[in-house]
Amino acid sequence: MTDELLMIPGPTNLAHRVAEAMSKPQLGHLDPRFLENFKETLNLTRYLFVNYTGIPFVISGSGTIGMEASVVSLIEPGDKVLCLDTGYFGKRFVDLATVHGAKVDVLNFETGKHADPSVIDEKLSKDNYKAITITHVETSNGLLNPIKDLVKIARKHDVYTIIDSVAAVGGCELNFDQLGADIVITCSQKVIAAPPGAALLAVSKRALDAFENRKTPIRSYYMNLARWRKFMEEPGIYLATPSIQILMALHEALLMIKEEGLENRWRRHKIIADAIRAGLGALNLSIVAEEGYRANTVTGFYTPEGKAFDICSMLRDRYKIHVAQGLGDLKGKILRIGHFGNITSKETIALLSTLEISLRSFNIDVKRGSAVKAAMPYLEELV
Ligand SMILES: Cc1ncc(COP(=O)(O)O)c(C=O)c1O
Structure with a gap:
């Protein structure tokens, strides 16, 4: 550990071996050694989310890229979205969905109070929402939302779930396959303990189908998950140059998680x-x-x-x-x-x-x- 002790809610302290992974000679983005390393990273990402039914995504950028890519890929202009506001990062989804043309309704909860599943059940039964956005751990106050109950209710109403689990995955219990959510997002600099610069997502088959069956094209080039899907399924094509050093460090940090269990x-x-x-x-x-x-x-x-x-x-x-x-x-x-x-x-x-x-x-x-x-x-x- 370095002299400084980071106990802010990310970025967090790096293990030596993770920091060292960034100081290896530069590899090209299509170098077989990097691609092999990236394929392993995707497998380790499956392990991290317990995602063996959907597809893992790892994209260069911060956690917000993961949030925005989810919103822009799933939501079409005019779709109704319900955003649960349990703090600062819940509000970020409100901004993102609004920017991308959704009709947004917001349910606000008092500071430190969880999103009450019965309130959400009632709200979803009154309107025709396409998706709901949920913050798993609200980093601005330390709240843990009851995602199992919330996803269950969303599924009952046939509403897609986008979950910001940026401050939870790896430290709070989460099993993507059992949860039944559509998109769960985290990023490298939080519980994974890698440097900032990579967004990691678990995306359900149902959400992938929704990307393919949109009425309108996805209005983003870089944050288009349907485009990135090809790379995640077969790393080796060029879409945009990934942050190779960050991804190598991420690989090492994910290995440490697997070793710990x-x-x-x-x-x-x-x-x-x-x-x-x-x-x-x-x-x-x-x-x-x-x-x-x-x-x-x-x-x-x-x-x-x-x-x-x-x-x-x-x-x-x-x-x-x-x-x-x-x-x-x-x-x-x-x-x-x-x-x-x-x-x-x-x-x-x-x-x-x-x-x-x-x-x-x-x-x-x-x-x-x-x-x-x-x-x-x-x-x-x-x-
Ligand atoms: C819960 C939550 N969501 C989203 C973000 C945004 O992540 P980033 O700053 O990497 O874009 C953060 C960052 O602290 C966060 O804590």
């Missing part, structure tokens, strides 16, 4: 998240997401009045530990911890203890040693 990785993320939540509780810091709907990858917590910026700066300047400020309306009110990727007990203890010191240095009355003490029963499970 997906279920072990979910378990590690749950234990670390439990430890962090217990530590925050001991420091009297309340968590933004409601109980029962808290992500195992990201935690947002309210800071004592007016102290968000100071605490964040102290952690960064004194300890080189990076946490993130709130986004949008939550700026200045909360801080967010990204506890995913390669985070272990060591980093968790470092964060909780320095957070406690920071609070005490601002004369906030917290008991010395309480955060780590509260976290220990969980962390011991990781031995």
Whole structure:
């Protein structure tokens, strides 16, 4: 690990072997060695999403490219789309669907409250929607939405599901084949712990058929999933030059996930998240997401009045530990911890203890040693 400890909700710390994968001699985009590596990456992407029924996509670009490619490929101008707004990234789908000409309805949920399946059931039964957009883990507040229930309801109404699982895949339980969703999106710099620059998607056969059977052409060249499908099925044609170094690093990071085992990785993320939540509780810091709907990858917590910026700066300047400020309306009110990727007990203890010191240095009355003490029963499970 480097001197700096990234505990922002992405990008996250890179393992040495992942960073080293980027420093190999440049290969051409049609070099058989790169293409072989990419084919393995696609297979590892199947493993990551548990996607053996649909098609894996890996496209150079950030997570937003994955979101936009999904929207522009599936939605035609004039289609009705229901967007679930459980925070900043839920709203991004509203913007994307609007930009691409959909008729968008939005269901807003209070900060930290999950998208209630019964509300969505009622809404979908009243209108004829083509698709629903869902944020699996809302990185802006740490909320985990109940995607199994939400997808079940969407399927009951025969509505396509587009799921932003950018901050969840690899750390929160997700089985694409069992879930029955149409498109699930993540990207390289979150739980996968590769550098930023690749969007990864699992796309159902049903969605692929919908791309082929549109009434109007897909209004994008680069973000056209029907076009990229050919490359994913047979890597070797030229469509656009991929970010070769990033993809080589992604390959290495995915190999590490396979070596750890997906279920072990979910378990590690749950234990670390439990430890962090217990530590925050001991420091009297309340968590933004409601109980029962808290992500195992990201935690947002309210800071004592007016102290968000100071605490964040102290952690960064004194300890080189990076946490993130709130986004949008939550700026200045909360801080967010990204506890995913390669985070272990060591980093968790470092964060909780320095957070406690920071609070005490601002004369906030917290008991010395309480955060780590509260976290220990969980962390011991990781031995
Ligand atoms: C839940 C979620 N969706 C989408 C994005 C957008 O990803 P990117 O910044 O890689 O475009 C992010 C980034 O933080 C995110 O957390």
